[in-house]
Amino acid sequence: MLILEAIIDGVRDIKDHFGRTLLQLLGIILGAGSIVATFSLSVAGKEASMKFYRVSGGVERIWIGNRTPNNITQDAKALASKGLTYADALALREQGKELDLVSPVSQGGMTVRYGAIEKKRDVMGVTPAYSPISFFKVEHGRFITDTDLQNASRVVVLGTTRAAEFFGSDNPIGKTIFIDGAGYLVVGVMEEKWFSFDQRRNALRWMNRQMYMPITTMMTRRGEPLETGKISFMHARMKDVKRHKEAVDEIKSILRRQHGTNDFEVFSRVANLARNESEGKMYDVTFMICGMISLLVGGIVIMNIQLASFNERVREIGTRKAVGATPAQIFFQMLTESVLVSVFGGFIGIFVGKLFTDAIATLTRNPAAITPGTAMNALIFAAGTGLIFGMYPAIRASRLNPIEALRTE
Amino acid sequence: MSAVFKFEHWRESKPETTIAAAPAKALIQLERIRKTYDSGENAVEALRGIDLQIDRGVFGAIIGPSGSGKSTLMHILGCLDTPSEGRYWLDGEDVATLSGKALARIRNQKLGFVFQTFNLLPRATIWKNVELPLLYAGIDADERRERALKALDRVGLANRAKHRPNELSGGQRQRVAIARALVNNPSLILADEPTGNLDQKTGSDIIRLFEEVAAGGQTIILVTHDPGIARRTQRRIKIVDGLIVDGEDEE
Numbered sequence: 001m002l003i004l005e006a007i008i009d010g011v012r013d014i015k016d017h018f019g020r021t022l023l024q025l026l027g028i029i030l031g032a033g034s035i036v037a038t039f040s041l042s043v044a045g046k047e048a049s050m051k052f053y054r055v056s057g058g059v060e061r062i063w064i065g066n067r068t069p070n071n072i073t074q075d076a077k078a079l080a081s082k083g084l085t086y087a088d089a090l091a092l093r094e095q096g097k098e099l100d101l102v103s104p105v106s107q108g109g110m111t112v113r114y115g116a117i118e119k120k121r122d123v124m125g126v127t128p129a130y131s132p133i134s135f136f137k138v139e140h141g142r143f144i145t146d147t148d149l150q151n152a153s154r155v156v157v158l159g160t161t162r163a164a165e166f167f168g169s170d171n172p173i174g175k176t177i178f179i180d181g182a183g184y185l186v187v188g189v190m191e192e193k194w195f196s197f198d199q200r201r202n203a204l205r206w207m208n209r210q211m212y213m214p215i216t217t218m219m220t221r222r223g224e225p226l227e228t229g230k231i232s233f234m235h236a237r238m239k240d241v242k243r244h245k246e247a248v249d250e251i252k253s254i255l256r257r258q259h260g261t262n263d264f265e266v267f268s269r270v271a272n273l274a275r276n277e278s279e280g281k282m283y284d285v286t287f288m289i290c291g292m293i294s295l296l297v298g299g300i301v302i303m304n305i306q307l308a309s310f311n312e313r314v315r316e317i318g319t320r321k322a323v324g325a326t327p328a329q330i331f332f333q334m335l336t337e338s339v340l341v342s343v344f345g346g347f348i349g350i351f352v353g354k355l356f357t358d359a360i361a362t363l364t365r366n367p368a369a370i371t372p373g374t375a376m377n378a379l380i381f382a383a384g385t386g387l388i389f390g391m392y393p394a395i396r397a398s399r400l401n402p403i404e405a406l407r408t409e
Numbered sequence: 410m411s412a413v414f415k416f417e418h419w420r421e422s423k424p425e426t427t428i429a430a431a432p433a434k435a436l437i438q439l440e441r442i443r444k445t446y447d448s449g450e451n452a453v454e455a456l457r458g459i460d461l462q463i464d465r466g467v468f469g470a471i472i473g474p475s476g477s478g479k480s481t482l483m484h485i486l487g488c489l490d491t492p493s494e495g496r497y498w499l500d501g502e503d504v505a506t507l508s509g510k511a512l513a514r515i516r517n518q519k520l521g522f523v524f525q526t527f528n529l530l531p532r533a534t535i536w537k538n539v540e541l542p543l544l545y546a547g548i549d550a551d552e553r554r555e556r557a558l559k560a561l562d563r564v565g566l567a568n569r570a571k572h573r574p575n576e577l578s579g580g581q582r583q584r585v586a587i588a589r590a591l592v593n594n595p596s597l598i599l600a601d602e603p604t605g606n607l608d609q610k611t612g613s614d615i616i617r618l619f620e621e622v623a624a625g626g627q628t629i630i631l632v633t634h635d636p637g638i639a640r641r642t643q644r645r646i647k648i649v650d651g652l653i654v655d656g657e658d659e660e
Contacts, residue, residue: 005544016532319528322489323542323589324517326510403489406528 006336013337014344020309021341027301028345028385029352032378034294036353037360038287039374044361046280048197053273055195056204057135060241062099063267064092064251065233086219086229088258089127092236095254098247101237103129106218106230112211113178114166121162123179123211125218133235136207141173141188144214152216157188161208180221184213244270295381298345299389306338306393317397318405331398338390339383346382350375435498436596436628437463437486442495442505444481455481456492457651463630465596468623469644470631478651480601483632487520487599488512500596517545521590523600527582529574535561535585536570542593560588564618580611587618591627598622598629604638616641 014021053059066083089104096102106125111118130136131143138157148155156177163172172186193204202208219229238247248268255264310317317330325333354370442459445452455478463469473479484490485497488504491512497505504515516522521542529538539557548556561567564584566577574582583603590598600619604612616638623629623643631642639645647654 005550012533315528316530319524319530320541320545321513322487322516322522322524322528323545324513324515324520324593325545326513328510329545403484406524 006333007340009333010337010340014341017309020305024302024305024341025345025348027298028295028342028382029298029349031291031295031298031385032346032349032382033352033356035288035291035378035381036350036370036374037356038291039284039377040353040357040370041360042280042284042287043371043374045283046277049276049280050273052195052197052203053269055135055193056207057133057269058237059269059273060238061133061269062236062238062248062251063233063269064236064255065265065267067263067265084231084234084255084264085227086215086231087227088255089231089234091254091258092234092251096236096247096250098238098240098243098250099236100239101129101133101235103127103133103235104215104231105130105233105235106215107232108218108222110180112166114175117166119165121211123156123213123218125215126212127215130212130235133237134207136193137191138188139191140171141186143188144212148214149216152214152220154182154184154217155187155213156184157190157212158186159190159208159210160192161205162211163189179213182221238268241270244268292381295385298382299385302338302342302386303389303392306334306390307396310334310393310397313397314400314405314408317400318402318408321400321402322406327398330400331394334394334397335387335390338394339386342382342386342390343379345386346379349382350378353378435462436465436467436500437461438496438498439485440496442482442485442492442497444478444485444490445493455651456485459495459648459651459653461646461653463628463644465628466623466626467644468620468629468642469646470633470639470642471646471648472633472636472639473648474634477648479632479634479648482648483599483601483630486597486630487522488515513545517542518593519596521593521595521598523583523586523590523598523603525602525605527574527579527586527606529582529585529589531574534571534573535566535577535588538574538585539589539592541589546593556592557588560592561585563591563622564588578611579607580614583607583611583615584618587615587622591622596628598627600629600631602633603631604633604635612638 064084084104086104089102092099093102104127107122108125109120110123112121112123113119124130126144127149128144128146131138137143139160141157143157144155147153156179158166158172166172166177167175172189175186176183177186178184190208190210193207194202195204196202215229215231216226219226222229224230236247236251238244240247248266248271251266252262252264255266256262320330350370357370439459439461442456442461443454444456445454457478459482471479471482481490485492488499488507489512491507492505495505496503499515500519502515504512507515522528529535530541536554536557539560540553543553543556558567558570561570564587566581566584566588569577569581574585577585587598590600603619604615607615619629619631620641631638633639
C-alpha cells in the first residue's frame with residue numbers, strides 16, 4: 001500500500017471518528033503548545049538579555065577593578081600595592097592597541113547641599129570618555145570636557161534623579177551646588193535611562209542617581225597627586241568584539257607591568273554574556289523537559305485512545321485480514337493514522353502555544369517571541385510522539401487473530 | 410451449464426497415500442485433517458480426520474448441525490486457520506503449514522469470503538469496500554476502481570457505487586459482499602451462512618445470485634445448517650462431530 005493511500009485512508013478515518021480524534025488531539029495539542037510556549041519564553045529571555053546589554057553600555061565594555069583583599073595567598077608585593085591609579089589609566093590609553101577608550105573613575109561619598117537640602121551622596125570623578133563608554137549622554141547642557149579635566153574645574157553634571165532631588169522641576173544648569181563645602185557649577189543634566197525586564201522596575205535607575213565631576217578635580221580636592229591618585233575602577237572599550245580575549249590579555253599584561261603583580265581584576269562583558277548564555281541554556285533544558293513531559297502525557301493519551309478505538313474496530317480489522325491484509329499492512333495503516341492525528345494536533349498546538357505564550361508574557365510581563373524553529377520543533381516532537389505511542393496499539397492490531405476478530409460482537 | 414462435475418467418493422484415506430502429491434485436477438485436496446483446540450485438560454477435537462476433494466467449478470455446501478465442526482472446516486479451507494495435523498492443497502499449493510503472512514497472501518489472491526453479518530466497512534462507500542482486496546494486493550488506484558465497478562455491475566449495484574452500506578438493505582449489502590469476494594478473481598469463494606441475517610425471499614435471491622456466479626465457472630462453497638439452502642447446491646458435504654459422513658451427492 002502506497003504511503004499516499006495510507007494517508008488518504010487515515011484522513012478519512014479521522015473524519016469518521018472525529019470525537020475520538022478530538023480527545024487524542026487534546027493531549028498532543030497541549031503537549032505541543034507547551035513546547036512552543038516554553039521555547040518562545042526562553043528565546044525571548046535571551047533577546048531581552050541582549051537588549052539590556054546593548055542599552056546599558058554595549059558588549060565592548062571591560063570593567064577593571066582592584067582585586068578584593070580576600071586572597072589568602074597574596075604575595076608581599078600585592079599586600080603593599082596601592083591598587084589602581086590614574087597612571088594605570090594613562091598606561092592603558094597609551095599602550096592598549098586593542099582598546100579605543102579608557103575611562104578611569106574615582107568614587108567618593110560627599111556632602112551635597114543646595115538651598116535647604118543637604119544629603120550625603122556618592123559622587124563620581126570621571127573623564128570625558130565616561131559618557132560614550134557608558135552609552136550615557138547629556139540631555140541638557142554638556143558633559144565633562146578635556147578642558148575641565150586639564151583645569152580641574154569645579155563643574156558637576158547631574159543624573160535626572162539627583163537633579164530632581166535638589167532642584168525639583170527647576171533647571172539646574174548654571175546654578176551652583178555645594179559639594180563638601182565647595183561650590184560647583186552645574187553644567188549638564190543627563191538623559192533619563194530606562195530599561196525594564198518586567199515593565200515595572202527600571203533596571204538602570206542607578207545610572208540616573210549619579211553625579212559627575214572631573215576626576216582631576218576629585219583628586220585635587222582629596223589632596224592626591226594625579227599620577228599616584230587612587231581610582232575606584234576603570235572602564236575600557238575594545239575595538240573589536242571578536243578579539244575580546246586579546247583585549248583582556250593585553251590589559252592584564254600592561255597592568256602587570258605597571259604593578260609588578262596581579263592585584264587587579266578584569267571583567268569582560270562579552271565573557272559575562274557567554275556565561276549568561278550557558279545559564280540560559282540550563283533554563284532552556286529545564287523548560288524543554290517540562291514541554292516534553294507534557295508531550296509524553298499527550299502520547300499516553302493517544303496510546304490509550306488508540307487502544308480503546310482498536311477495541312471498537314476489531315471486527316473491521318478481522319475483515320481486512322480476511323481479504324488478505326498482512327500483519328505488516330495493518331500495522332502500517334494504524335501507525336499512519338496515529339502519526340496523522342499527532343501532526344494535525346501539532347499544527348493546532350502551535351496556535352494554542354501562541355495563546356499560551358501571549359498569556360504568560362502578559363501575566364509575568366516578560367517578552368516572548370515564537371520563531372519558525374520553535375514551531376518546527378513542536379511539530380517534529382508531535383509526530384514523533386504519535387509514532388512512538390501509536391506503535392503498541394498498531395502491533396496489537398497487526399497480531400489479531402482474524403477468526404476471533406470476526407467473532408466479536 | 411458449462412462446468413463438468415466429477416463425482417467423488419470420499420472416505421478415510423489410508424496412511425500410505427499421504428506422501429503422494431496432490432492430483433492436478435482437484436482445486437481442493439484435504440488429507441487426514443485434524444484440528445484440536447487446547448483448553449487446559451479439556452482438549453477439544455473439532456475435526457477428527459477429514460479427507461475431502463473438491464474440483465474446480467463445483468457449487469457445493471458444507472452442512473451440519475451446530476458444533477459439528479463445519480465452521481472450523483471452513484476456517485481451514487479459507488486459510489484463516491491451519492490444521493493441527495494433515496495436508497491441504499489449494500490450487501496445487503501446500504498451504505497447511507504456511508505462516509500468517511503467507512496465508513494472508515493466499516487469502517488475498519485465491520479466496521473470497523462472504524459472511525453472515527456482511528462485514529462491510531461502515532464508513533466507506535461500497536465502491537471502496539469492493540476495492541479492499543485489491544488495495545492490499547498493491548493494485549494501482551485506477552485499475553482498482555475499474556475492477557471494483559465491474560464487480561458491482563455483476564451483482565447489479567453499479568448505480569449505487571458511491572453509497573454507504575447503511576444506505577442499503579440487507580440483501581443489497583450481501584450483494585456488495587459478494588462483489589468484494591469476486592473482485593480479485595478468486596479460485597474459491599466461501600460463504601458462511603450467507604442468508605442467516607436475511608428474510609426468506611431475500612435469502613433466496615442471494616442463493617440465486619450464487620447460482621448465476623457458479624454457472625460462470627466459479628467454485629463456490631456455502632456453509633450452512635439449513636437443508637433447504639443445501640438442496641439448491643450441486644453437492645452436499647455433510648459433517649457431524651468432526652467427521653464427514655454420507656458420501657453421496659446429488660446433482
